[in-house]
Amino acid sequence: MKLAVYGLTSTLLVVTAVFVAFYQRPNFYSAAIYLSQNNIAFLILCNLAVMITIFIERLALTIFFGDLRSHETERLYEQLWFTGMETGLALTIFRDAFDLRFLSVLLLLMFVKVFHWLITERIKYLDLIPDAQKLLFHVRCISTLTMLFVVDAVLIDYCLQDMFNKRANQMLIFAFEFALLEVQCFRNIYHYALDCYEVYVYRRILRAQLQRENDLEGVETIDEEVWEPKMLYVFVFDLFADALSILIYMAFFAIVISFYGLPLHIVRDVYRTTRSFITRIRDFIKYRKAVQQMNSCYADPTPEELDRDNVCIICREEMTLNPDQRTRRKPKKLPCSHILHLGCLKSWLERQQRCPTCRQPVQPERFSSSTRTQTSVARTITQTFQPTAATSAPAPLNRPTTGAADHHTTGTTDTAWAPSAPSPTHTRPVPTHSTSNEEEDTINWPFASPAPDDYIVFKIKDAADGPVIVSGSTQIPLSTLQRQAPFSVINIAMPVPPGSTFVAPNVPPSQ
Amino acid sequence: MQKSSTASRRLLKEYKQLLTDTPDGISAGPIDENNMFEWECIIQGPDGTPYEGGVFPAILKFPSDYPLNPPTMKFTTPLFHPNVYQDGTVCISILHPPGDDPHMYETAAERWSPIQSVEKILLSVMSMLSEPNPESGANIDACKMFRDDLPGFKAVVRTNIRQSLGL
Numbered sequence: 001m002k003l004a005v006y007g008l009t010s011t012l013l014v015v016t017a018v019f020v021a022f023y024q025r026p027n028f029y030s031a032a033i034y035l036s037q038n039n040i041a042f043l044i045l046c047n048l049a050v051m052i053t054i055f056i057e058r059l060a061l062t063i064f065f066g067d068l069r070s071h072e073t074e075r076l077y078e079q080l081w082f083t084g085m086e087t088g089l090a091l092t093i094f095r096d097a098f099d100l101r102f103l104s105v106l107l108l109l110m111f112v113k114v115f116h117w118l119i120t121e122r123i124k125y126l127d128l129i130p131d132a133q134k135l136l137f138h139v140r141c142i143s144t145l146t147m148l149f150v151v152d153a154v155l156i157d158y159c160l161q162d163m164f165n166k167r168a169n170q171m172l173i174f175a176f177e178f179a180l181l182e183v184q185c186f187r188n189i190y191h192y193a194l195d196c197y198e199v200y201v202y203r204r205i206l207r208a209q210l211q212r213e214n215d216l217e218g219v220e221t222i223d224e225e226v227w228e229p230k231m232l233y234v235f236v237f238d239l240f241a242d243a244l245s246i247l248i249y250m251a252f253f254a255i256v257i258s259f260y261g262l263p264l265h266i267v268r269d270v271y272r273t274t275r276s277f278i279t280r281i282r283d284f285i286k287y288r289k290a291v292q293q294m295n296s297c298y299a300d301p302t303p304e305e306l307d308r309d310n311v312c313i314i315c316r317e318e319m320t321l322n323p324d325q326r327t328r329r330k331p332k333k334l335p336c337s338h339i340l341h342l343g344c345l346k347s348w349l350e351r352q353q354r355c356p357t358c359r360q361p362v363q364p365e366r367f368s369s370s371t372r373t374q375t376s377v378a379r380t381i382t383q384t385f386q387p388t389a390a391t392s393a394p395a396p397l398n399r400p401t402t403g404a405a406d407h408h409t410t411g412t413t414d415t416a417w418a419p420s421a422p423s424p425t426h427t428r429p430v431p432t433h434s435t436s437n438e439e440e441d442t443i444n445w446p447f448a449s450p451a452p453d454d455y456i457v458f459k460i461k462d463a464a465d466g467p468v469i470v471s472g473s474t475q476i477p478l479s480t481l482q483r484q485a486p487f488s489v490i491n492i493a494m495p496v497p498p499g500s501t502f503v504a505p506n507v508p509p510s511q
Numbered sequence: 512m513q514k515s516s517t518a519s520r521r522l523l524k525e526y527k528q529l530l531t532d533t534p535d536g537i538s539a540g541p542i543d544e545n546n547m548f549e550w551e552c553i554i555q556g557p558d559g560t561p562y563e564g565g566v567f568p569a570i571l572k573f574p575s576d577y578p579l580n581p582p583t584m585k586f587t588t589p590l591f592h593p594n595v596y597q598d599g600t601v602c603i604s605i606l607h608p609p610g611d612d613p614h615m616y617e618t619a620a621e622r623w624s625p626i627q628s629v630e631k632i633l634l635s636v637m638s639m640l641s642e643p644n645p646e647s648g649a650n651i652d653a654c655k656m657f658r659d660d661l662p663g664f665k666a667v668v669r670t671n672i673r674q675s676l677g678l
Contacts, residue, residue, distance in 0.1 A: 071572070128548055128575040314578060314625040315517050316524050344517070348625065351579050352609045356625045 003054070010044075010051040017044045046103065053107050057114060064144045065118055066136070072121045079117050083110070089265035093256065094170045105159075105174050112151060116184050119144050123192050138196070145189050152182040169259070176252040183245050190237045198230055231350060235284055242277045249273060283350075290349045290362055294332065294342070301333045313357055314344035336360040518577040522547040525629050537633040539571065548573045550582075552633060556672070557641040561665040562592075565672035569599070569636075571629065581606045581623035584632065588675040591667045593643040593654040602649035603639055605632065 018031075021041065025031040035041045061068070068076075087106070091098065122141060159175035249270045256263040303321055310319050312331070319331040319341060328343025338357045340348075353362050468475040522541070529539055539552030550571040556562030567590055573582040584606060586599035594602050604621040648654035656664040 124575070314521075316521050344625075347517075347576070348579055351576075359624065 003058075007051055007055065010047050013044045014048045017041045046100075049104070050107065053111060057111055061114070061118065064115070064140055064147075065122065066140065068118070069125070072118060075121055076114065076117055079113075083113065086265040086268075090173055090263070093260050093263060093265075094173060098170075102170055105171070108155070109174060109177055112148070112155070112178075112181060115144065115148055116181050116188070119148065119188050120184070123188055123195065126192070126195050141192055145185065145192060148185045149182070149189065152178050152185055156182060172252075172255065176248065179248050180245060183241055183248065186244075187238070187241045191234070194230055194233055194237075235280070239277075239280060242273060242280065245273055246270075246277060286353045287349050290353050291346060294345070294349075298332045298334060301331050301339045305333070305337075305339065306331060309339065312341045312344050313338070314340060314348060317341075334360070334362050336362075518573065518575060519547040521578055522550075522573060522629075529630060534630060534634060536637060537630075539629055539633060542570075548575070548577075550629070552584075552629075554633060554637055554640070557637055560641045561668040562640045562672065565668075566676070569601070571632075578625040578627070580608055581627070582629075582632070584636065589671050591650070591653050591664075591671050592640065593645045593648045593650055593657050594639055595653075596649045600649070601636060601639075602647070603635055604647075605635055 017035065017040075021031040021034045022028075025034055035045065065072075094102070119141065122137075122144075126137070126141070155178045156175055159171045159178060163169065163171040163175060249266060252266065253263060253270065300321070306319060306321060310331075311317070312319050319329075319339060321331065328341065328346075330342045331339050332342045332345055333339050334345075334355050336355050336358050338355050340356070348356055349362065354360065355362055468477050526540055526547070536555040536557065537552065539550050541547050542549050542551050550573070552569050552571055554567045554569065556565035556567065567586055567588060569584050569586045571582045571584050574580045584601040586595060586601065588599075590599060596602060605623055605627055607622045609623050643653075643657055645654040645657050653664065656667065
């Protein structure tokens with residue numbers, strides 16, 4: 001409606017201007033001169049050009065995208081707003097070169113940009129509801145993507161040619177913008193390809209499963225498979241695309257800053273892209289670490305633990321201990337003893353490396369300084385609930401750690417008694433005796449052999465060789481404690497900041 | 512069948528849960544049952560607050576990786592509140608994506624986690640209505656008025672409610 005009013009007004013203005021020109025001037029030539037020289041008439045004509053562009057854009061959008069969803073329109077206006085502001089800033093740099101050609105290329109840029117935004121939204125939508133998409137959707141996506149890829153390339157070439165041949169420096173900004181759009185187009189293409197391939201993979205799995213178990217509840221189990229490598233592909237491609245855009249930004253930044261001055265309009269984008277680049281790499285490393293440790297580090301829950309709470313907090317579905325179920329449906333227990341589906345846990349770890357329930361970090365970052373410690377942690381944890389033939393202390397392994405009755409002091413200055421037993425949801429007894437093939441360092445424990453059901457609190461300090469526990473004047477490396485303590489050590493898998501206390505339940509060594 | 516099934520199945524579960532056991536003062540459900548990723552919900556203004564008697568419809572939009580990322584919530588009628596943007600977008604910490612706040616303003620513990628649900632979001636929004644937090648303001652005018660001119664703030668809220676109810 002607003003658009004119709006705008007269109008009508010613009011047309012009327014043009015008609016009036018043209019009419020006035022021809023009425024006042026004797027012949028066509030002078031009328032045309034008047035129209036192009038008079039400021040107001042010129043402005044009206046420019047407005048007409050903008051209007052025509054908008055209408056062509058609308059037409060093209062209807063052809064390539066069909067009806068826009070409300071969400072898409074919303075995003076479109078949001079993007080337009082930002083871009084409008086940034087363009088305003090960009091114009092200040094190239095203010096000398098502002099002319100009709102500049103304006104027309106600017107319009108063209110906007111025209112192409114709208115397409116890029118919308119196709120990005122469309123592809124996100126495919127990710128949301130992959131199965132609901134019909135053939136027309138794919139035809140539109142593919143044709144739009146191909147068209148944009150070619151158009152971008154042609155425009156980059158045109159701008160560069162123009163810049164070098166006619167020394168039109170203002171074309172630099174457009175070459176840069178179109179190069180960025182080409183990167184975005186590339187991003188969209190691989191996202192689209194990966195999404196489509198993923199849908200294909202699911203269809204295939206579905207068919208295979210239906211054939212295998214076409215009699216009973218096949219539908220319930222089908223959608224558990226996830227095409228896991230997708231995450232890796234997306235990551236690699238995203239990283240590449242990010243690196244590419246950073247390069248383009250940097251090049252532009254360098255050129256502009258040496259010839260014109262600070263390009264204010266892209267500072268925001270440069271910052272954003274660089275930050276996303278860095279966080280992407282960091283998150284990915286963390287994720288890989290967590291996943292690597294997942295199988296060795298995190299224990300399978302016992303049936304009793306599962307009975308207490310068997311709903312996975314992420315998918316809100318039941319967890320069962322069924323040996324022949326798919327790996328992603330297997331329950332896993334985090335160091336904080338919260339239980340989740342392995343698959344759900346993995347997808348969550350892609351985003352954050354903390355327990356979704358209590359937000360404890362899921363990996364013992366604190367101890368990862370030395371690999372020895374790390375593997376030792378991994379081993380001790382997997383040993384939980386498995387009686388091992390150890391040299392020093394085969395402690396009663398799944399003895400409850402709660403209900404500590406009487407506490408007594410051990411006579412050392414730096415150890416203190418825990419006021420109460422740690423809550424069972426956050427603790428887990430970990431037998432820390434070394435396996436038989438490991439060499440023994442002899443150590444004199446500076447404290448008396450404690451009674452059952454007691455707890456010792458250690459202070460942890462950072463030392464040169466990694467964390468140590470302090471007991472009186474003695475410092476014992478944490479790794480030694482893990483291997484040799486004549487009692488179980490709990491909380492070992494949780495990162496403990498230096499200076500904090502460390503609780504260990506005392507399990508008497510078997511004599 | 513499709514990989515978004517985790518998200519849509521969890522949403523379906525939450526929807527069924529809400530149908531059988533709806534807390535007082537809220538109602539929510541998908542706008543179109545073929546698309547579980549857009550919900551409409553209605554929140555009643557809590558009693559004993561300026562919002563009492565008001566009925567506030569809002570749109571919840573879920574990402575494809577829900578519940579790993581939070582939905583967004585936007586009121587569709589004008590709602591004058593320190594923590595609601597002028598376009599109706601709700602600004603509460605549990606609707607912020609997981610991870611640490613780049614501005615170090617709120618801790619990761621206050622932000623989204625899959626343990627939250629539509630029901631919890633709506634209940635949080637209800638409690639946000641009864642206890643505005645002008646410290647982390649989304650609508651600066653509302654914040655200022657709430658702090659300096661409480662009667663005036665209440666009057667604006669009441670007028671808005673009357674208008675939205677067509678009184």
